[in-house]
Amino acid sequence: MIILHTIAEVRQYVHTHRMQGKTIGLVPTMGYLHEGHLSLVRQAKEQTDIAIMSIFVNPLQFGPNEDFDSYPRDLERDSQLAASAGIDAIFAPSVDTMYPAGNGKSLTHVDVEVVTDTLCGAARPGHFRGVSTVVSKLFNIVLPDKAFFGLKDAQQVVVIQQMVRDLDIPVEIVPCAIVREPDGLAMSSRNVFLNDDQRSQALVLSRSLQMAAERVQQGERDAVALAAAVRATIEEQPLADIDYVQIVSMRDLSPLHTLDQPALLALAVRFGKTRLIDNIVLHVHR
Amino acid sequence: MIILHTIAEVRQYVHTHRMQGKTIGLVPTMGYLHEGHLSLVRQAKEQTDIAIMSIFVNPLQFGPNEDFDSYPRDLERDSQLAASAGIDAIFAPSVDTMYPAGNGKSLTHVDVEVVTDTLCGAARPGHFRGVSTVVSKLFNIVLPDKAFFGLKDAQQVVVIQQMVRDLDIPVEIVPCAIVREPDGLAMSSRNVFLNDDQRSQALVLSRSLQMAAERVQQGERDAVALAAAVRATIEEQPLADIDYVQIVSMRDLSPLHTLDQPALLALAVRFGKTRLIDNIVLHVHR
Structure with a gap:
């Protein structure tokens, strides 16, 4: 298992495996992994040759009064867990790597309408714009054959599927079942x-x-x-x-x-x- | 020279040439070709193995009172001109192929801020949103190594370069000099x-x-x-x-x-x- 920090490292890593005819699976996460994430890794390993997990707490999808600063982060623990589930590589960029203009901002956004107006989209204005923008970037960096998303964020799955269809992004979105604690609480x-x-x-x-x-x-x-x-x-x-x-x-x-x-x-x-x-x-x- | 009409045909064509180690150049146009376009084709042929031209009058980048309906179209003439300049393939999709939801509309847009506020962006609200959205789609469909744009649309070049940087799109933008009539009028x-x-x-x-x-x-x-x-x-x-x-x-x-x-x-x-x-x-x- 290898941890990559720069976009150039990821492109090189992916290119090397592509040249060998390998298929690539992407598991986008914000880290602080739990069984839900690990089930995505296992499905990625079943369906693709090389499974890459991105770990990035994306400032663009947090509102000004939301929990970006306090969102839990532990790359050491995450890499052990991801490795135990069979991940091949982790892409853990800094905020400045993803948003080099600074301040975690981007002049370019990907906006999906209508399906973002309801549920969490109504409660968290700008949230899905941040999600679709960062997921676009991850898709462009990794160029995965398949990308694995948990259905706990069901609206996110619908938004990403809409974006992929509308922008003709060459990736298959694989929605994965919610994983729950033994007493029923959805993993988060x-x-x-x-x-x-x-x-x-x-x-x-x-x-x-x-x-x-x-x-x-x-x-x-x-x-x-x-x-x-x-x-x-x-x-x-x-x-x-x-x-x-x-x-x-x-x-x-x-x-x-x-x-x-x-x-x-x-x-x-x-x-x-x-x-x-x-x-x-x-x-x-x- | 081959004319492709569907996205699947383009993906297949590009895949075949990629497997042979060929590089791909894209020349996005709205057709009705003139010397300016043909100079882009020649530069694409110089810098990449396979040159693909898209010909698509994109409704998304025209305002309600603009000349979408009357914009000149002549695929027969265009394909002869493009072939004479050495193009390998033309992608000439219908509006419904590019916007299958109908009405030439998309729920997803790519928006570039700031550099779209001035010049033609100020005069044509929504124009560059239409441009960046359709160019994103073309990039995702063709996955070119390089894309060739004329500097007559200088703001378009700046907008596309900003989008490519911000979204980490794996393509090199090649800006090409304005081509003029002998008396100085810019080709259009x-x-x-x-x-x-x-x-x-x-x-x-x-x-x-x-x-x-x-x-x-x-x-x-x-x-x-x-x-x-x-x-x-x-x-x-x-x-x-x-x-x-x-x-x-x-x-x-x-x-x-x-x-x-x-x-x-x-x-x-x-x-x-x-x-x-x-x-x-x-x-x-x-």
């Missing part, structure tokens, strides 16, 4: 910020999603009522501060009133200063 | 729209640029006075309707008051419905 680098009470009350997220999936199985088709039920369940936890609970079309993330197509039930809830997201795909068997 | 596909009087009065553009260059050689350093002199010269022609005459920094296109660095004197002038652009780089020897 931000989980470390939860104290015991918050951690325990945060279980309501996966529990309420599960409850919703069961109601759909039992025949519920009213998306508005279902979202309201999820919201009510979460509100029973005194430390939970709901950002959004929404049921949207899987296709374009437009709001759904009736469950007549594959739907995404997505939520974002704060526990103290920590904002957690989770979601479930609701399959309707007609 | 839009020149065919000029009637005899307009055509003759339009010579004031290159003449006034030449006059400005001579004044700088004679020691003129006042950019404001120089631009005013160019403007006054153009205004002597009754059919000339000035859009802008500006002297800006070559580096970031910011306005210059004093000629203390490499500068671009750029202008856009309408003759009837036809908007012509021209420019000259002012070299200051200190």
